[in-house]
Amino acid sequence: xxxxxxxxxxxxxxxxxISGIPELAEYDRxxxxxxxxxxxxxxxxxxxxxxxNVETMFRKVFSKSMTREEFFAKNLDACxxxxxxxxxxxxxxxx
Ligand code: SF4
Ligand code: SF4
Numbered sequence: 001x002x003x004x005x006x007x008x009x010x011x012x013x014x015x016x017x018i019s020g021i022p023e024l025a026e027y028d029r030x031x032x033x034x035x036x037x038x039x040x041x042x043x044x045x046x047x048x049x050x051x052x053n054v055e056t057m058f059r060k061v062f063s064k065s066m067t068r069e070e071f072f073a074k075n076l077d078a079c080x081x082x083x084x085x086x087x088x089x090x091x092x093x094x095x
Pocket of ligand 2: 015018024027034035036037038041042044045048052
């Protein structure tokens with residue numbers, strides 16, 4: 001198995017869009033942003049829920065139905081969408 005880590009760019013954006021994720025319902029501060037997000041980092045990173053950990057989710061759930069590379073690619077597609085949302089929001093704040 002590959003030991004390449006998931007190439008997270010630490011934009012923090014996935015932690016700003018947690019509404020609708022049942023496992024994170026208790027962490028939503030009310031606007032979809034996680035209460036544990038500080039800047040762009042997770043303040044409970046070492047103890048974050050499984051749903052927040054790409055490696056754990058692959059190992060425990062998705063390894064049964066796809067390869068690690070496929071799972072990473074799917075996650076990266078979501079990251080791209082989220083990073084575009086961040087870019088657009090920041091442009092909006094500047095403009
Ligand atoms: S959206 Fe993707 S790149 Fe950004 S912090 Fe989350 S996992 Fe990392
Ligand atoms: S617990 Fe941490 S990794 Fe999970 S959504 Fe909140 S800030 Fe992000």
